[in-house]
Amino acid sequence: MSTAVAEAPPAVAVNASPPPGPKVLPGFVQGMRMLLTEHRMLERYRARYGDVFAIAVWPFDPLVVVADPAEVRRIFTGDPAVMHAGEGNGILGPLVGPHSVLLLDEGEHLRRRKLLLPPFHGERMRVYGDVMRELAAAEVERWPAGEPFALLPAMQRVTLRIILRTVFGMQEGGGMDRLERDLTRLLRYSNAMMTPALQRDFAGRGPWARFKRARDEVDAQLFDEIAWRRAAGAGGDDILSMLLGATPDATDAELRDDLITLLVAGHETTATTMAWTLERLMRHPEILAHSREDGAYLDAAVREAQRVRPVITYVMRQITAPFRVGGYTAPAGATLGTSVTLMHRRADLYPEPHAFRPERFLGSKPDTYGWVPFGGGVRRCLGAAFAQYEMRQVLSTILERCDLRPDDPRPERHRRKMITFVPARGARAVMTPRA
Ligand code: HEM
Known part of the structure; x- marks a missing residue:
């Protein structure tokens, strides 16, 4: 988080200080609050600090809002x-x-x-x-x-x-239905990817292993499709x-x-x-x-x-x-x-x-x-x-x-x-x- 000139009005002249912003909360707490009440909080900060201000929203430190x-x-x-x-x-x-x-x-x-x-x-x-x-x-x-x-x-x-x-x-039928189903599943499982701590295999089980299996199934179909298309030539x-x-x-x-x-x-x-x-x-x-x-x-x-x-x-x-x-x-x-x-x-x-x-x-x-x-x-x-x-x-x-x-x-x-x-x-x- 930037050290802030907390209540200062937005500067008009260029200066070397970082953008102002709330300095009371550590990144994680502020980040959580931000996620829960984002729009209202942004409006409040803009009223207080102007069109450019800095906040700490995990994993950004700082996030300079413009x-x-x-x-x-x-x-x-x-x-x-x-x-x-x-x-x-x-x-x-x-x-x-x-x-x-x-x-x-x-x-x-x-x-x-x-x-x-x-x-x-x-x-x-x-x-x-x-x-x-x-x-x-x-x-x-x-x-x-x-x-x-x-x-x-x-x-x-x-x-x-x-x-x-x-x-x-893809054409309607056969391959397309299967790929649609498998992609939907892959996107659902990809939440696991958003949390680095979850990116571990537990003896082939757990969300990460499930994500990787779903990805491999989709990839196999995509590689088949690409190979087939190369063989069929242009058009x-x-x-x-x-x-x-x-x-x-x-x-x-x-x-x-x-x-x-x-x-x-x-x-x-x-x-x-x-x-x-x-x-x-x-x-x-x-x-x-x-x-x-x-x-x-x-x-x-x-x-x-x-x-x-x-x-x-x-x-x-x-x-x-x-x-x-x-x-x-x-x-x-x-x-x-x-x-x-x-x-x-x-x-x-x-x-x-x-x-x-x-x-x-x-x-x-x-x-x-x-x-x-x-x-x-x-x-x-x-x-x-x-x-x-x-x-x-x-x-x-x-x-x-x-x-x-x-x-x-x-x-x-x-x-x-x-x-x-x-x-x-x-x-x-x-x-x-x-x-
Ligand atoms: C209403 C629908 C969509 C919205 C609101 C949207 C929004 C965005 C935004 C905000 C970015 C980042 C731009 C930036 O950093 O300046 C982006 C990037 C991108 N979008 Fe979209 N998008 C939409 C639909 C699509 C569609 C239909 C495709 C392709 C089929 C697509 C492909 C991409 C790609 C490839 C990038 C990365 C561009 C780059 O990094 O150079 N988007 N989109």
């Missing part, structure tokens, strides 16, 4: 040799593998990112529209009419299947085929890590964003009706849902050298955490910040450094265009096919699930099919 668009711009466009993100993602290593773009920094990161980017170009996404709509329609068919059910698991099923079809290039619109075509020298291990990375980065994030969007739409029936009629308005509603209910609340950079931020100096080794929540609640950027108003995003692009659910700079989410296209296809299919209302008119609270924020009750809804 909520000023001008500073966020400097961070996102900063030198990649100073702004590391890969190290902080190290905990994902056992799942995503050593070649994952998520774990790399500097030159290695840029090289790998460049290989992955072309298949995610915005224009290309259109080839996936039919599959996305077809899988969404099949999911709606399974929903019970007139009985409460949770939308979040439904969105997880759709996004997983969409990734299997469009990214992995195919899916992202694995594009990667095989563009990088014939890539090893099977690299391709496996790419596939799991895209799944891990793209599945829960998109599913949760859609669940929140529906949670908000159901409580604003006039906005829901407008979104059903007008695709551009639906896109704006999704952006607004991402603003008021961001799924990922920090964009992290670990700095390798002292960095000037908000008039203070953050020491080498500190983590800069752009607070998506605080940025999105700035009344100067978003008047009445707690109101759900898609009109804010109609006819203009969101501000690059004021609307940051996808991060920014050389690490910006490389699936953003994919996710936005997918959310339009899936949500418009759902709205066309059924009426949805909340099972309880009160807004759902949020709950932390690993690094994401999800609707506490899973976005519960009651569905009526539309004639």
